[in-house]
């Protein structure tokens with residue numbers, strides 16, 4: 001491993017990444033050359049595949065509008081669907097638990113694990129689990145946690161945090177993964193091709209699946225009219241996690257509801273194409289209640305923990321659009337900022353554009369006010385979002401709040417205020433611009449300025465062209481005067 | 487207040503603030519939900535030309551799904567088709583057979599059969615309830631005749647599907663199962679287990695089967 | 707959003723009174739673009755004025771969340787451009803900002819109406835020329851190869867993409883080499899590039915490499931902010947690519963100095 005990648009450990013591994021200032025997190029990410037290689041390898045692939053899938057589906061735009069309406073309908077009537085879902089889930093034999101906060105949610109899960117006498121739990125990747133801090137909570141409770149998704153397994157071995165919602169180990173190159181497996185697996189791969197590595201992980205985890213007392217999964221959809229929950233995966237680890245142990249616990253955000261299976265199908269198509277470009281992932285499973293009479297496998301207990309953790313607040317306070325999110329990851333794959341700094345620099349459980357919108361809810365705006373600012377507002381995230389979430393508008397909404405609450409640096413506030421004052425007084429403004437042009441020209445050599453006081457953010461990295469001798473307004477007015485004289 | 491009451495009351499408070507004038511009784515909400523999907527053609531790609539079994543075959547063997555497929559004229563020919571697969575792959579004639587009556591009724595003489603699937607099972611033979619042409623998906627309902635782990639433990643998963651059980655779209659499955667009890671697990675299987683977790687490169691056989699082989703029974 | 711503003715009706719087709727919104731950067735850094743725009747608009751049969759009380763569109767304030775200042779500047783722009791058939795802007799980003807003014811006046815019916823009216827008759831220059839004026843350049847020759855970057859606001863907010871390419875295709879001797887990632891942000895982002903210089907630099911560095919790899923003589927685009935960002939990076943990297951605003955090429959100013967070349 002290079003020194004650059006070992007430096008990356010601090011924000012990849014810190015228990016509170018926000019304790020490291022944003023600027024340092026960025027620097028660390030940008031200095032890590034293998035990180036950029038790793039990001040490109042996965043996101044380039046993802047973008048190409050999504051583009052091909054969308055191009056092959058002429059009705060994509062209509063489906064997207066429909067998907068958006070379905071999610072919006074559910075968010076508008078969330079109380080109704082939660083109650084309907086709960087009643088049907090109870091009827092199927094599931095136990096339903098409600099949690100307002102992440103701490104409550106973790107406490108419920110830990111309590112269920114303890115009651116089940118669990119020593120070891122398997123987990124199928126769930127972003128909600130990351131959001132509520134379940135991995136840590138399990139460890140603190142002394143319960144052995146086995147991450148079974150390959151990427152989460154890598155993340156666990158490396159003591160990292162996930163850096164992408166679809167590919168949590170996206171920040172690791174194959175070379176780094178090979179090294180991790182050699183150091184940690186009982187039977188490491190013989191050669192460092194990806195196939196051998198995957199085979200080694202398969203072998204390593206098989207026994208762990210069989211030994212688990214409790215399996216924990218998330219849910220991509222909660223089907224209101226049946227009480228079933230849906231998982232969408234590729235590897236088969238989710239089913240091994242949920243079928244083998246005696247107890248299956250589902251943790252799900254309350255926004256995951258859909259009215260019926262048919263509605264879920266519409267969203268499934270959008271989700272999978274946007275995430276991986278496939279039509280459907282290898283395994284789409286609808287889980288409804290515990291083991292039935294005559295079943296040869298399946299969990300004896302089936303628990304669903306419905307988690308709010310800020311979602312009702314989002315819905316009621318201007319971020320309802322965000323609750324449509326399907327967690328497909330397309331916005332981050334297409335984000336120019338994410339593609340330079342990767343996921344860890346964001347600090348929260350969710351990176352990229354959607355993370356920058358949600359992290360202030362989960363971690364507070366004061367800690368995370370940089371996230372909505374560190375965006376060019378170029379709009380490609382919204383363009384690729386399968387449910388048309390106006391991410392740039394929501395990010396700007398946070399900026400407005402930051403401004404009102406005085407979280408932005410004084411220097412930014414003062415310069416903007418100064419600029420705005422001038423711009424409201426056209427006469428002063430035009431005098432100011434004339435002076436500015438003349439001043440700037442003093443710094444030029446040839447046609448370019450290589451360094452400009454007060455603009456080092458620009459000139460540290462690029463040159464600035466020498467302005468023309470006179471502003472457009474001066475020039476134009478002179479031409480008009482000459483014309484008038486004839 | 488319990489968390490449940492807290493969440494529901496916060497949502498209801500928000501309702502009056504945000505969704506004023508929206509229908510709020512259960513009947514109106516259900517009608518609105520139904521109206522959204524009244525025109526199913528809006529939300530899905532169009533199937534190509536051809537019979538459903540043809541389309542299913544095309545999709546499931548396409549690079550996207552990448553299963554292999556063989557045909558059998560009738561259910562009675564399945565053991566022979568299985569044998570061909572085992573021989574081509576140099577595998578022993580030892581299989582875990584899903585306890586599905588249509589399968590167990592076949593003539594498996596010459597095979598070493600297991601009734602249960604194990605973590606180290608090499609080959610399992612199962613039968614899907616439905617096939618979906620749109621996505622190249624095999625559908626299983628868990629139950630006494632269809633333990634879930636049959637789809638996930640073996641290295642080679644061989645699946646029998648009858649041509650008459652092939653549906654067009656995902657929603658056709660919803661229609662076909664309408665009004666019937668919801669099974670504990672509905673498993674949609676669309677290709678062999680895979681992962682793209684290392685550098686986005688697809689590798690098969692992550693945790694579930696590395697090989698998915700379909701035996702399409704033409705006449706049933 | 708009820709009443710359709712009267713100004714939006716197609717009643718001004720033969721010789722519209724067009725106001726040029728110069729934009730801060732063109733005013734200060736590269737006036738040639740303003741003159742190129744006027745020349746094109748006149749060729750396209752417009753009566754062009756330049757209102758003197760125009761200043762900044764308020765985008766830096768708006769994007770910083772400083773809505774009070776953004777509103778103040780928006781009012782100034784709305785007043786300055788009240789009496790024209792069309793307002794034309796040689797920048798998708800500033801034109802896009804004017805299109806967002808109604809958001810600022812959600813709770814102010816009087817100004818909301820004026821903001822909507824202005825938004826409805828404000829256009830980005832290149833799309834205005836093609837979509838509204840059906841203009842094509844005539845007898846312009848430039849022997850060079852060029853590549854094209856689509857700036858984000860123009861592309862995603864205003865649908866500017868085919869129009870400049872269509873007009874450039876009418877220039878004799880000019881060949882266009884596609885730019886991989888032509889629709890990917892260059893990392894300028896207004897205040898973003900000075901607030902987060904390290905990220906912005908990483909983005910524009912990648913962009914500059916893509917541009918250099920096309921081996922094109924020229925880089926063209928429709929937004930001076932982005933062009934300055936890319937030109938500045940290309941120059942710092944020592945690349946020979948010359949950078950122009952598309953309006954300069956279309957109006958025949960392509961024989962003059964590129965960005966950063968002395969007169």
Ligand code: SF4
Nearest residue numbers: 325326328329331385
């Ligand atoms: S915001 Fe949209 S694009 Fe981003 S993860 Fe959510 S659904 Fe996908």
